[in-house]
Amino acid sequence: MNPASEGGRYGEAFFRPEQAGEGERIDFGALAYDDVTLARLRALGVGPGWRCLDVGAGTGTVARRLLGEAGVESVLAVDRDVRFLGERPVPGLDLLEADITAPGFVSGAYDLVHARFVLMHLAGHESLITTLAGLVAPGGVLVLSDAVDLTSDRTPDTPYTAAMRAMWQGLGATIGTDVSWVPSYPQLLRGAGLAPVAAEIHVPPLQPESPISRFWADTWERSRPAMLATGLVDDAAVDAAIRYLVSDECAALSAGMLTAWGWKPGERPGAGAAGKGR
Numbered sequence: 001m002n003p004a005s006e007g008g009r010y011g012e013a014f015f016r017p018e019q020a021g022e023g024e025r026i027d028f029g030a031l032a033y034d035d036v037t038l039a040r041l042r043a044l045g046v047g048p049g050w051r052c053l054d055v056g057a058g059t060g061t062v063a064r065r066l067l068g069e070a071g072v073e074s075v076l077a078v079d080r081d082v083r084f085l086g087e088r089p090v091p092g093l094d095l096l097e098a099d100i101t102a103p104g105f106v107s108g109a110y111d112l113v114h115a116r117f118v119l120m121h122l123a124g125h126e127s128l129i130t131t132l133a134g135l136v137a138p139g140g141v142l143v144l145s146d147a148v149d150l151t152s153d154r155t156p157d158t159p160y161t162a163a164m165r166a167m168w169q170g171l172g173a174t175i176g177t178d179v180s181w182v183p184s185y186p187q188l189l190r191g192a193g194l195a196p197v198a199a200e201i202h203v204p205p206l207q208p209e210s211p212i213s214r215f216w217a218d219t220w221e222r223s224r225p226a227m228l229a230t231g232l233v234d235d236a237a238v239d240a241a242i243r244y245l246v247s248d249e250c251a252a253l254s255a256g257m258l259t260a261w262g263w264k265p266g267e268r269p270g271a272g273a274a275g276k277g278r
Helices: 022-043 061-070 125-134 159-175 182-191 211-222 224-229 235-245 272-276
Strands: 051-055 074-079 093-097 110-116 136-148 197-202 256-263
Touching: 022 061, 022 110, 022 136, 022 197, 022 211, 022 256, 051 061, 061 074, 061 093, 061 110, 110 125, 125 136, 125 182, 136 182, 159 211, 159 224, 159 235, 182 197, 182 256, 211 224, 211 235, 224 235
Parallel strands: 051 074, 051 110, 074 093, 110 136
Antiparallel strands: 136 256, 197 256
């Protein structure tokens, strides 16, 4: 489905950056996933001397930690709206307000190209992956992370699973969100000319008041109109799901984060650290 046919794109109909509390919602997701993301990037050898491109950088938590903890040389953080990125400038962090679906949205070659929870909201993911692969310098790596839905027709019916099914269907109909293809990442990276490739999945635990539970509760509130439009839930069901998240009765799997990476053929001069991660 063309996302523009119904409600526009991410950040327009839903999750608008100017909406009060949107930065905090994004940061709840960062608290749930940043440690895993940074551990993977550092295991791949990302560190001093690396030039990095962070696509759909959000509030900039990954970009700042790459500079402060991994010690990379520079990070170019790209987003369609950089208001959150500009709130906490740090040395080595450059900002670019751009639409990554636009031809030639950025130039140059980067040792690391990273995108998390971005492509799942955009159409034409195969061509976008090819574009991002083209921005990787020889010997560099493309790292992509997106959600994988762990609710299936055999998942027990709970307030949580009802809300998640309605959310995925509602966001698909309004802004084009589609996670069904995310498990294809390794093959898509290989098809873009990267090798070797690998992938892993992380599922943060749903516990009362945990960052991921607060992220989902806030996400459901903001996407409530799309969820109600599916007919799968009503207001009472969404409210029940939010209460379920903070109760001891909660027994569910969060959506997972699949992270896949692929290397651009070639050796980067002086990249001894990069070779260790392959």
